[in-house]
Amino acid sequence: MNVLQVSMRDLIGERFNGYRLHLSLRERGHDARMLVLYREGHDPSVQGHPRWVGPLERGLYAAERISSLQGLLSPIALTFPMRDGFRRADLVHWHLVYPHYISVPLMPFLAGRRPTVWTIHDPWPTTGHCVHPSECERWRTGCGKCPDLKRNFTVWMDTTALLWKAKRAAFRRMAVTLVAPSRWIASRAEASPLIAHWPCHVIPPGLDLGTWCLLDRADCRGRLGIPPEARAIAFRMPSGQKQQVSKGIPWLKEALRRLGTERPIHLIVFEEKGHLAEFEGRFRIHELGWLTEVPRMAEAYTAADLFLMPSVAENAPTMALEAMACGTPVIASDTTGMPEMVRAPVAGLVVPLGDAEALAQATQRLLDDDGRRAAMGAEARRIVEAEHGYDRYVDRHLALYESVLARTAGTR
Structure with missing residues (x-):
């Protein structure tokens, strides 16, 4: 053919x-x-x-x-x-x-x-x-x-x-x-x-399940300098104000301001750098830039405890699927194609679009619940293996x- x-x-x-x-x-x-x-x-x-x-x-x-x-x-x-x-x-x-x-x-x-x-x-x-x-x-x-x-x-x-x-x-x-x-x-x-x-x-x-595979989380965190007692949140930072609004960055930033800091929190940021200066000192920030190498991306997803995607609209978000393949739960907006991908509350959570308080609460709950987070991550990987090979x-x-x-x- x-x-x-x-x-x-x-x-x-x-x-x-x-x-x-x-x-x-x-x-x-x-x-x-x-x-x-x-x-x-x-x-x-x-x-x-x-x-x-x-x-x-x-x-x-x-x-x-x-x-x-x-x-x-x-x-x-x-x-x-x-x-x-x-x-x-x-x-x-x-x-x-x-x-x-x-x-x-x-x-x-x-x-x-x-x-x-x-x-x-x-x-x-x-x-x-x-x-x-x-x-x-x-x-x-x-x-x-x-x-x-x-x-x-x-x-x-x-x-x-x-x-x-x-x-x-x-x-x-x-x-x-x-x-x-x-x-x-x-x-x-x-x-x-x-x-x-x-x-x-x-x-x-x-996804190629041989490439997007489960890695050793402790090893991946060690490579990024994230200690075992810390928690890590990953998300995408697009360029330009219009794109940032469409990906929910204003609500994400507001949610970050509301998170507790009883234990260290690290932010793993894909794509654009230099947009999180206000959080320096409050969080440890790892700005990875534009990654094209799948092994490095998989390492970053695995190092994270959660992947956040509070977008205004997504069809079938590739980055959410990649995070799930690496065993990382996703928190996303309850609009368009995201709930279908995340399967809340099985492999992650969804929150009302634009609700920074709900996003902060959902993030805090999962950061504080190691058992639930691990179960969601395992289920996320199972879904990817069953339906997205x-x-x-x-x-x-x-x-x-x-x-x-x-x-x-x-x-x-």
């Missing part, structure tokens, strides 16, 4: 953007290819675009933002049929392709040329402009009168009703098969007037590809 994975990038976000899936297909003997807007690695089976396409894409992104015609202007997808990977493909699988890699008006053009599978990593296909509408319900009726134009992807003028109608016009003229990483996003697709007519299959994310993840995709090809045989 020849499958073309399409995404914005290959290496950045490779855990969920199709690149790992692409490699697994090749390992199983399939003649697979990948097409990306920005090629960061040197894998010859991954095709990029000429150098001039990058500046064009960035210029179009700015133009779409200023004109508020988000996702409508890019012509880049017109070049796809000329690419060797597309011409040879039996089936094309889209991942992170919007809003300006494959523009909305050109989606029917591509989907009409090859059987197409589309993994929806967020609700953008169901809305006028935003990636996560949160509490807004206007996506059900056509958007317009948008309450938050600055929410990703930002538009300057309220063209959200126009953008919603543009998606409806395009999506009515195309047939794709959706992959939903969570039941939550699948239910959102089924409720959407824009994409409810497409078949949708839930395929939870997968990477071989099973690849098997599910191959079965879906075969069913799509069988269904579309002779129709193109």
Whole structure:
């Protein structure tokens, strides 16, 4: 089977953007290819675009933002049929392709040329402009009168009703098969007037259980300089105020201020550095930066007693799953796809979105209860082993590809 994975990038976000899936297909003997807007690695089976396409894409992104015609202007997808990977493909699988890699008006053009599978990593296909509408319900009726134009992807003028109608016009003229990483996003697709007519299959994310394995917790803590009597909390610190709000950092900081300090607490921070100066002296802070090496990430997750994810919205959060694979319980917001992943109160806890006091109390309870925390961590690992092994993840995709090809045989 020849499958073309399409995404914005290959290496950045490779855990969920199709690149790992692409490699697994090749390992199983399939003649697979990948097409990306920005090629960061040197894998010859991954095709990029000429150098001039990058500046064009960035210029179009700015133009779409200023004109508020988000996702409508890019012509880049017109070049796809000329690419060797597309011409040879039996089936094309889209991942992170919007809003300006494959523009909305050109989606029917591509989907009409090859059987197409589309993994929806967020609700953008169901809305006028935003990636996560949160509490807004206007996506059900056509958007317009948008309450938050600055929410990703930002538009300057309220063209959200126009953008919603543009998606409806395009999506009515195309047939794709959706992959939903969570039941939550699948239910959102089924409720959407824009994409409810497409078949949708839930395929939870997968992890290589040989790489994401249980490590010796004392050894991992020792490597980071965390003493046995201390407690350790891990979380992600994204860049930029908008991203930090979307990941719940303001509530997380407020919860940290409310934690007791009877015993030492260490903070293990992924990604951005320099945002926790106010806590120096109160906690010991380990800022790890952007880690790409899985062994180091697994070591950090294992060293933590808890992983906190108080995000506004997540579909199937990869970092929560990785922490669970390392036997670390997760505390997350009670919204979108997070409760489904955490399985509260089995492998962690969920708290009301934006409730810093509830987050602080849940964190304190688990930090003070070694037995409950250990039981949750063991159950978290069991869930990952039972439902999120990477071989099973690849098997599910191959079965879906075969069913799509069988269904579309002779129709193109």
